[in-house]
Amino acid sequence: MSSIGHLLGSFLGLDRVNTNFTYTLVYRGCSKVIPHQEFRLYLLIPAAISTILLAFSTRRTKQKLHLLNGRPGLVFPMDVMKRSHRFSYAAAFGTLAQLCATIVFDAKHAFNYDGPAYLKVFIALVSMLIYGMGYFPLFAGISVGSPMGYLVATLFSWVFTAEFFANSFCTQEMVISYLILIIGVLPEMLCYLYLTFSLPVRFVLSIAKPVKKTKLAVDFESSEDLYESIRKSYQGIHVTKLFKRPPPPPSPPDGAKEKLIFLLKSLPGKVFYNNTKGFRYSARLVSVMTVGFILLYEFTFLLFIVFYQLFDIAEQGLIANLDVVRRETVTGEDPSTTILRDTLNISYYLVIAFRGCFLTSLMVALAINVVFLLHYMASYKYNLLLLYKGNNEHLTPRALKSNASLIVGSMRYAGYQVGYIGWGFFIQFLLLLVISIAIATIVTLWDVIKDLILQQFMIIWPVLITSLVLNILQLVLSKFLFLQENGDILAMDNRRLFFIFTYFMFFYNIFIGIFSCLMRIIKAIILGALFLPRLDHSTLPKKFQRMDPGFDAYCGFMHVESTHTNPVAMVFISILQAESLTALKRKEKKILNIVLRVDEYQEMLAKKRRKARWKWLLAYTLVNNPEISLQRRLVLAKERNENIKEIFFSRSSSFTVKSTKLDLEDVIIQSERL
Structure with a gap:
């Protein structure tokens, strides 16, 4: 940019105009406090350590679970099939917008390379690996969802936020105000601030209340609670809607006015986003759209600031030259001066017209792409709902493609979408600029x-x-x-x-x-x-x-x-899991009851054994000691008489004393017989 400024200044004779574009045209204002390449390279060490810690905080699920209690496990940065943590992933990808812009438009590498040109492609691959490894702990920490994961994600988000603010708002002398700088990086700054404050809160909450497993895996009071959780999920809401009779279509409007009103009301739902109950956008799509919007916003702002100042300098240079040549024709002047004045006047009006064309084309291109992003989300929902029904008329039929090619396309999608958004916006802007310049000319x-x-x-x-x-x-x-x-x-x-x-x-x-x-x-x-x-x-x-x-x-x-x-398949699998867990719970209860019965039976047998052993020892003692046997009989007879007297005298209101004595003698005789 500085060379462009000097060339323009020398061409227009701008000796008195500041043509130093180092600070004027770069809207960030000054050189980076934290160098890009050194920061990415030094970040690899804590990133590798953090990844190892996260791996040891996660258990394996399939292979060699007995080894080290199933640790370390394999951590991943993002579950591309889930709908949870959408805003956290979107904010994390939003922090990559500046890096994506340097990759799309500048092909910036993680380190300098001056070797043969044919090896640059390998340098690009290594650079992409370095970039991905540096941001890996941030995404992996969000995916793990444990206190360790949130702690690692918090620390890395703070590091990235500090690097962002240090390079965006440096202390050197700047021509552009801080307000303009904040406006230029506002979406990206909001992503950094969201991660900076939300991740520590999640870390504290994860410590206060440990992360639970899914509802299907925890203990439940009844099977009805389990099925209710399935019904309240977004897949359950979608399946519930399928069993309901759709509402009748509204009657078509009659007059021209009603048709126009109906068209205006239905247009936002077709072009822009419209909410549908029981549908959630995937975290991957929301993240890609966030990166695309930030990329468009910051690139538009950069071009606006840079070229607005460029046109302003060109206008000032032409005005300065017109002041030197004089704006009005003087009698007897040199014809070459008149031609120069006319050329400068035409150039002045062309510069003003081109500035209007440039800014108009830039704003129109931004508006078109923002509308496309919103319509893209509506189109994604429409196509996905059709695919849920087995209708793939808009897409290439699945039967015409192999499963491997579908997986490859899914892996390519996010990167392709960001690259297409960046270059598509640039080409649209150039096309609009050419058309508007032709009209203005x-x-x-x-x-x-x-x-x-x-x-x-x-x-x-x-x-x-x-x-x-x-x-x-x-x-x-x-x-x-x-x-x-x-x-x-x-x-x-x-x-x-x-x-x-x-x-x-x-x-x-x-x-x-x-x-x-x-x-x-x-x-x-x-x-x-x-x-x-x-x-x-x-x-x-x-x-x-x-x-x-x-x-x-x-x-x-x-x-x-x-x-x-597919919500139908997901709900079906959830019901199968619920049935399996319900049956397992019933089996556990049945086994527990059997175990309790066995324990009672064993305890009864043990009591009988103790009683039989005591009786045997008693009999053995009495046989070997006849005197003790006689004394024992007298004691037992006396105890029986006392017990019987207490029983019968407690009921004295129902018996007479005489009958009581007779009965008492009968009871004593019967007890001795027994």
């Missing part, structure tokens, strides 16, 4: 080139009018003369007249075909550039869509999403 130089334009128009307008009239004539004759019932049915009428008219139109349509061919080329260029950022629409014909790498990646992504996130 014609308007500015109208007095000079109007004769040429009018001369060409006088040659072309009969062709345009004749083509328009004949096209309308063909349509009217086909509807009212060559078809029966005014074109309501495809049945020919006046066949001979139709054959005559077709014969003579053959020769004229040759000339019309030339103009139509040019229009087809122009339409292909405009539509190709317009839909270049969107991967959900192929820029190639339907039979050649598989040759479109972006659309092919989108098809793979959508098919994999549909297969692994």
